[in-house]
Amino acid sequence: MNTSYITIVKPDDMHLHLRHYDMLDFVLGDTVKQFARAIVMPNLNIPIINTKLAINYRNSILNALKNIKGDIKYFEPLMTLYLTDLTTADEILRAKESGIIFAVKLYPHSATTNSSSGVIDLFKNCSKVLEMLQVIKMPLLIHAEVFDHRVDIFDRESVYIDKIIIPLRKKFPELKIVIEHLSTKEGVDYVYSSSSFTAATITPQHMLYNRNIIFSGGLRPHYYCLPILKSEAHREYLVKAATSGDKRFFLGTDSAPHDIKAKENNCCCAGCYSSYNAISFYVKIFEEAGCISNLEKFASFNGADFYDLPRNSQTLTIYRNENVVPSELRFKDLTIVPLASGETLQWHV
Template structure:
């Protein structure tokens, strides 16, 4: 058995970093494994314009400056939070900035900090969508309806039918990423779509099905949105990610929350996977005998879709049995990492 594998340094194409002490905390885990990351804009004060995106990027770079020298080579790729009032001028300004690489669509009230999200995409955002199509800037979609009459396990498939299919018909060359795809229907849609469609896949949606949330009691640290689905959907996601198909690439959706925000009567959605993301993906790819495709999924496909140069540096992953800690701490913050208490066979 191989004792190590070296791949081109991966990119995380869907990452939450937060701000203040949480930013300092979680950025250290990210830069150990990723050269770049698409940074999500849904802070408590959402990143709705270029000025805010530049300021957030500056805060990330400032935090990065606190990390020791050999871990400071990291580029944050910023995004804008799409609202019903976003203008085409703002999109063009974002493109010209050189630091904003995509626009994120959150349906209103669909997930964490989505209160400013879009209420009516086609009525309010058509001009912006046309501009995105023209300048080839990707639209990143949290693909779930926020209608609480729709079963939580069906919200992705319903969104694809009601929004993404009509969106693609109206804007055939718009670059679309279905973020954290979580269903067979989502995978099948990407397979059937033109070259302008892609999807990110998280470790939690490939490692676990929905049973883990209720195994031995309610387990809030496995609660995320989109929620984990049935075993059928999990298997489809693994098959897509490990296939070598260029339309699927790594996006952890790592979403840190302090234990107090997870373990209460209305816990936040999100799994923290930045602590051990590559080790988790290695487990997934090794379990199905497709380690040879990990580099494509983690390092090539995302960069190619975003028209970014592939990274020059490399990452070596070692076969080294290790137990994921139950909790990691920094100052007054405590986070439970994904797969806590489990034994993994790989580490960086």
């Protein structure tokens, strides 16, 4: 392909961490430049466990939008609830009726950032909630990793699929499930083998890098995320799935900002901040795979269709324009190191 620009229907980010307070003000601007909508994760320090908290959080996001410079014609935060062992089916019904909550997020207890309130026993404690989700067709978004120190960190996704998702699917055959931030060949193969009720998001970092980058020249905490980056064979398999045009795979950055102090210490937080150049990363991936014609499906259509949302009417143009990713981004007392800092990209919004 030899062109100076690409225009696609404006994409949706179907897995995004906006955080709160100054961090929200800081990262929202990068999102709205590239995405018309975003599925907003609920794992704040005080998790979004009910409809009232989701409404309040959405209002915070809408207020933050007012402070963003530039012409923002449209941006819609698609809210989610944080599933706990105490969540009720009535709360799920209230969430649906609110009109602003579009999914429920399952974090296995202590598996990732702010997951200490996550589910301990899904089948024992959440069956009624799962039944309600199946009835109302609200997606269950799954951080698919077991939290078991006996399981190797590189195997936790595949073990979770075997132990939890396969039995879950047998019990709830029409429950809409999104396996978030898919990172393994086993995960891709499971989605391929599944019905249209199963889908998956794929991040830029899991398609751009293999696990060697974490240890290249020393320990590099800004490439540490969960699920952790996998081997080159897994990376290549993910790229093939994402660029295939298969409607069950769609864009979800899992962009997860942390201040540099939380990343560069003796026990760093998991997460990569990709929102700064998210679409440029995906264009790079699809162009190098020779599948640029499938980018719009992956970025703009597949996610909206799975969530039964209308496709966006806005468009986004990405230009071939060589640019270097900044080493740091600063706002007030925050400093964030973006994904691919110091690297040169060939595309820019």
